[in-house]
Amino acid sequence: MLEDSQLVRKVKRGEGDGLCRIYEKYGESLLMVATVLLRDVATAEDVLHDVFVSFVEGIAEFELTGNLKSYLAKCVANNARDRLRAKNRKAAGLNEFEPACLGSPRAEQIVAMDEQLERVNQALGQLPSEQREVIILHLHGGMKFREISSLQGISINTIQGQYRYGIEKLRSILGSEVKK
Amino acid sequence: MRFAKNIERLILKLRIKTEPETKERILGDALETLEKLKQVDTTKARPNIWRTIMKDRRIELVGAAAIVIAALAAMRYFSDSIDGSSFAWARVAEEVEQMDTFTYRKRTTTDGLQEGETVLHFSPQYGVRLGRYSGGKVSVREFVLPAEKVVITIIPQQKKYVRMPLTADELRQMRQASDPRRLIRQFMSGRYTDLDRDNINGVEVYGMEVKNPPLSDEMLENAVGRLWVSVETDLPVRMELEGVAADGSRIKMVIDTFRWDAELTESDFGPTIPPDYTVETPESK
Numbered sequence: 001m002l003e004d005s006q007l008v009r010k011v012k013r014g015e016g017d018g019l020c021r022i023y024e025k026y027g028e029s030l031l032m033v034a035t036v037l038l039r040d041v042a043t044a045e046d047v048l049h050d051v052f053v054s055f056v057e058g059i060a061e062f063e064l065t066g067n068l069k070s071y072l073a074k075c076v077a078n079n080a081r082d083r084l085r086a087k088n089r090k091a092a093g094l095n096e097f098e099p100a101c102l103g104s105p106r107a108e109q110i111v112a113m114d115e116q117l118e119r120v121n122q123a124l125g126q127l128p129s130e131q132r133e134v135i136i137l138h139l140h141g142g143m144k145f146r147e148i149s150s151l152q153g154i155s156i157n158t159i160q161g162q163y164r165y166g167i168e169k170l171r172s173i174l175g176s177e178v179k180k
Numbered sequence: 181m182r183f184a185k186n187i188e189r190l191i192l193k194l195r196i197k198t199e200p201e202t203k204e205r206i207l208g209d210a211l212e213t214l215e216k217l218k219q220v221d222t223t224k225a226r227p228n229i230w231r232t233i234m235k236d237r238r239i240e241l242v243g244a245a246a247i248v249i250a251a252l253a254a255m256r257y258f259s260d261s262i263d264g265s266s267f268a269w270a271r272v273a274e275e276v277e278q279m280d281t282f283t284y285r286k287r288t289t290t291d292g293l294q295e296g297e298t299v300l301h302f303s304p305q306y307g308v309r310l311g312r313y314s315g316g317k318v319s320v321r322e323f324v325l326p327a328e329k330v331v332i333t334i335i336p337q338q339k340k341y342v343r344m345p346l347t348a349d350e351l352r353q354m355r356q357a358s359d360p361r362r363l364i365r366q367f368m369s370g371r372y373t374d375l376d377r378d379n380i381n382g383v384e385v386y387g388m389e390v391k392n393p394p395l396s397d398e399m400l401e402n403a404v405g406r407l408w409v410s411v412e413t414d415l416p417v418r419m420e421l422e423g424v425a426a427d428g429s430r431i432k433m434v435i436d437t438f439r440w441d442a443e444l445t446e447s448d449f450g451p452t453i454p455p456d457y458t459v460e461t462p463e464s465k
Contacts, residue, residue, distance in 0.1 A: 003441060005278075009275075020203075023203060028198075032194065044196070045198075048206045053213055055210070057213060059214075120191060
């Protein structure tokens with residue numbers, strides 16, 4: 001398995017397989033992050049497209065100082081928010097934080113999975129969006145709470161609280177159903 | 181706590197369904213952009229490797245190393261035919277110089293008889309840790325500690341240890357002697373031939389063989405060096421050096437099981453000396 005630093009060096013040398021490997025490593029998680037934020041898979045794919053193009057365009061100056069996955073997740077989150085703000089400017093009155101189930105209205109977009117995962121998916125959708133976002137950014141985006149706090153402009157204590165309350169709420173929804 | 185861990189594990193399993201062409205749709209333009217950038221870069225006079233050398237303060241290139249990389253890079257750009265081989269080796273040279281920490285195993289045979297093996301850990305920050313094994317048991321443990329400027333040698337069979345101060349020069353020499361990259365540089369500065377692709381323990385490799393490499397330490401006649409590098413990572417997988425020593429014996433050294441850019445911590449280099457061991461001062465030896 002190539003380390004991220006080596007993959008970045010491959011991309012810097014213009015090797016396309018380096019970029020493909022980065023996508024294979026992190027693409028699914030990044031798509032999950034974008035989809036949770038945008039509630040639409042097609043737009044989420046557009047976000048990933050833009051993020052990877054920007055990544056390549058800036059590759060000469062790019063220096064990997066931390067975690068590549070969380071860097072890309074931040075780019076995805078920023079791009080997604082820009083799109084949401086632009087969309088909301090066009091249609092004033094829409095609540096950006098309209099609660100929505102991750103699995104609806106496009107439940108068919110979630111990979112067919114076992115019953116337990118389906119329940120988890122439905123339970124996630126019942127969380128307030130800010131709690132769901134923090135959970136997905138942390139788990140799928142690989143972002144530390146400090147990074148999420150910086151991204152969202154909210155104190156790290158609040159972010160940690162949202163994560164904790166989100167997990168607690170999932171516990172109360174799912175009860176003892178969750179098995180190892 | 182257990183629920184939290186379980187639920188986190190399940191959330192990580194959630195996936196968005198994608199079509200087969202999703203990857204192409206997402207990456208297509210990025211790959212095209214990358215190709216265009218590569219074409220622009222090859223028209224520049226200075227090779228990329230020079231920018232890396234000049235920019236990266238972590239790379240310590242002294243004398244022979246800089247010459248090796250320069251020679252290999254120059255061959256890539258100034259030969260009449262594009263020499264992919266020399267470019268590949270220049271890339272290997274670049275990759276290994278980026279590796280701050282690593283571990284490896286070294287085995288030496290004399291006239292076909294194995295003399296034991298050494299496992300070595302290297303960190304520019306914490307030093308060198310060396311374990312010599314004979315018959316499967318550790319015979320010597322050695323710790324070169326730059327922060328304290330000492331070398332501590334522990335001999336378990338005798339329940340003894342020696343602690344010796346090092347001058348800055350001695351410290352540098354000991355670290356150099358433990359660094360296989362010096363041998364790699366020496367191989368690459370010799371006249372080498374490419375070896376066929378092979379497979380070493382499941383890793384696809386390409387290799388070089390160099391006859392009579394310009395060695396600084398090993399006094400070997402008719403020396404032959406071989407280096408195999410992973411196709412995937414451009415990092416060395418196995419090195420061999422064999423030749424005839426001054427006393428006529430045939431020596432063969434194999435260095436393998438590399439772990440490049442290994443995660444090594446200070447505790448990896450902390451010598452653990454059992455309380456019943458006695459210290460032997462260098463004067464009392």
